[in-house]
Amino acid sequence: MATISVPSHVPSPSEDADELRKAFAGWGTNEGLIISILAHRNAAQRRKIRQAYADVFGEDLLKAVDKELTRDFERAVLLWTLDPSERDALLAFESTKKWHANDRALIEIACTRSSDELLLVRKAYHARYKRSLEEDVAAHTKGDFRKLLVPLVTALRYEGEEVNLSLAKSEAKLLHEKITEKAYSDEEIIRVLTTRSKAQLFATFNEYNNEFGNPINKDLKADPKDEFLSALRAIIKSITCPEKYFEKIIRLSINKMGTDEDAVTRVIITRAEVDMKLIKDGYYKRNSVALDRAIKKDTTGDYEDFLLALIGQDDA
Amino acid sequence: MATISVPSHVPSPSEDADELRKAFAGWGTNEGLIISILAHRNAAQRRKIRQAYADVFGEDLLKAVDKELTRDFERAVLLWTLDPSERDALLAFESTKKWHANDRALIEIACTRSSDELLLVRKAYHARYKRSLEEDVAAHTKGDFRKLLVPLVTALRYEGEEVNLSLAKSEAKLLHEKITEKAYSDEEIIRVLTTRSKAQLFATFNEYNNEFGNPINKDLKADPKDEFLSALRAIIKSITCPEKYFEKIIRLSINKMGTDEDAVTRVIITRAEVDMKLIKDGYYKRNSVALDRAIKKDTTGDYEDFLLALIGQDDA
Structure with missing residues (x-):
């Protein structure tokens, strides 16, 4: 129930890396080309492109993203290019650092990923931050929230169907x-x-x-x-009901005075390969307007184009 | 710093399985043969023997152990035959079920295994008990001990050397x-x-x-x-200081009125392939008597022979 579309013939990772290099090079960045490649590759393909880019050009693709892109578009491409577990580790790190009671990234990561995925996030956190996720969560939260969040992020829930x-x-x-x-x-x-x-x-x-x-x-x-x-x-x-949960996050973020781009980006990037189709369907039912139309109304430029490519346009 | 000795020429797993079958078969069980095989194979070799036994005889080796052996010897052979992570899952399950404040198995498993080993224990727990370890620990403990033990068993501690x-x-x-x-x-x-x-x-x-x-x-x-x-x-x-910790557990178990065989078995079985040499050295220093002599004094029969084979005898 993903919404991204991958072409039937996908260029090799090094071909994609070459094209991306061209898109970043020279006077103006070719954002359209970047979107046309990255938004239409799945996580495994993006990982190989990033590897090929590093092998051929001796530079991390994320470095180029950081240098050449800006603002919401930059952040969305950065998050999308990361491996899902690295991305979640980054999101968890950021939300732990500037933690506030309305933060939802930690809850989403702990509750909507599988037990094995959450484990990979914790391992990616070790590798990236040289500390454990629970260590940072425990150190940055207090009282009731600490009592709640530490066991939440450290759980390895049993995933069988047995019910007592x-x-x-x-x-x-x-x-x-x-x-x-x-x-x-x-x-x-x-x-x-x-x-x-x-x-x-x-x-x-x-x-x-x-x-x-x-x-x-x-x-x-x-x-x-x-x-x-x-x-x-x-x-x-x-x-x-993760898809209803995410629909509501998007709805509230869009309906806010001044769209909450961080939340919209986070949900679309983390769900585009998972259950974005269900979230979109739910959004339409709940709001009587298609999500892509709502996004078009509230965002602009390359950021808009990128999100639309990820959620798929109904007439596409 | 393990104490088990593996012969330079090890028979194939199916040869070992055949010999074990013979040792279990017939009127009297040949405990000496069982010890001479199992006590001198490492975890990977024992796993293959158990697999070969199941393939050839259509029965789990542990079933034969259960049917043919008794009491402390049975328990020691059973624990030794299990994969380390399965064994820890079993020990954790048992101590959670009849949990009491002096229980040390959970603390040992949480604190003396590596982060990855502890994870494997949690996965083995899922597979075996259809629940999570933390679920059972949380459900069977209360108050301060729950507050302490749940985060302890769910930790995935960072293992780098960086210190702040x-x-x-x-x-x-x-x-x-x-x-x-x-x-x-x-x-x-x-x-x-x-x-x-x-x-x-x-x-x-x-x-x-x-x-x-x-x-x-x-x-x-x-x-x-x-x-x-x-x-x-x-x-x-x-x-x-895990080796000092374990030395003390053994010392107190042996010096008790009536040896605490469960604790002695647990420590020797879980450490024989890890740091038993250090524990033995520490035991000698602290008690002015060699651990094998102390074990000989306090245990008997096949159980004694098996433990001695695992910790190695000084004159061997």
Whole structure:
């Protein structure tokens, strides 16, 4: 359910690297050429292009991106060129460094990647920053958020489909008790959300809804301004329904006074090869306007062209 | 610094499997033959033997071990035959299930294995128990111990040698403050111990000693009966000086009224291919008696023979 389109005949990595070199060289950068290549190669192909570029020109492709491109377009191309695990490590690093309670990058990385993908992010973090992800998360967060985020980013959730229904019942009850007591940061809530498998959590949240008459996220909306509650809802939504979660992030980022380009970029870049098709469909249903039209309205220039190439245009 | 001896000419895995089959077959089991084979093969060789045994006889070697051997000898052979990561998963599972505050298996597995080894244990745990290790640890522990053990078993510590000396100074100060306040389960103590790299922790503990005049573990001995303090000391000792840590475990297990065979087995089986030589040397220095003599005195029969084969006899 990716949205990127890869041509049926793909040039060799060194041909692509040559073309990119030409696009960066000389007086004006040929952004269209860069987009026509990179936006239409999958992660494995981009990795080979980056390797070929380094082999032939003795320079990291990202260096050229850094020197020749600017602003939102530069950032989008940079993130897109990185390997998914390196990219997530970078996003996690940035959001840890300037961490604030509304940050969603860590939650997304912890909750919408597979267990093995999250592991690769943690290894890429070691390689790039010479520290561990959890070390930085623990050092830059405090109190309830630390209690929540450290186990979240270190989890290696079991990914089998096995579900223990009596456990789902008892933990739904436990969650309901704690929520009723407004003990939102209780260690039992955190334990359940950060350690149980996604299949088990689905069962628990279903039990919760059946038994107590509300979806858990509705009960977690007691105080819409509470940032910790909002983080709990983001965790639950990104686990149970990632495409709806991401649709909402894009919707809010576009509808803001002044588009939040960082969030739009992050979601499109990280999902274009995963579930962007579902996010686009959801966006249309929810907003009665196609995502590509919304993007066209809110962005400009090469940045716009690049995002549109990644999400695919409906008439394309 | 392993203590097992592997012969210069090793039979093929299927020859070993044949011999083991003979040792298990018939009226009496030939324990000596079993020891002469398994105690003298390394982990990779044992894995191949187990595979060959299953291929040829359509039965897991561990099944034969279970049927034909008994008691401490059975348990030692079983643990030895398992792959190191499977074995650690089993040990972690057992100690989580009947968890008590003096349990050391989880701490050993979290602190004396490499980051990648710990990851393999977590994956083996998934495969074997259809749950995650942290899920079970979180569900079976409570309060301060949960706060300590969950991040401990989920850590993927950075393993580079880089040390930040100013961080070591500030965190040594932080540890000292909390210890002085007797705030032993403070989240900052737990954060430092469970997330920092081993190299960084060495620097921090050295700073602590230099700055405050005592090794940190001495200051953590305020109440020798406090089980949480004892766990903190075990973490610090097993990280900074695993061979001394293991020597002490063996010493206390042997000197107990009634040897603690489980602990002796666990340490010898898990360290025979790692650092058993250092543990043995340390044992001799600390007790003025060779470990093999102490084992001979305290154990009997096939169990004794097997342990001695694993730790190597000084006159051998």
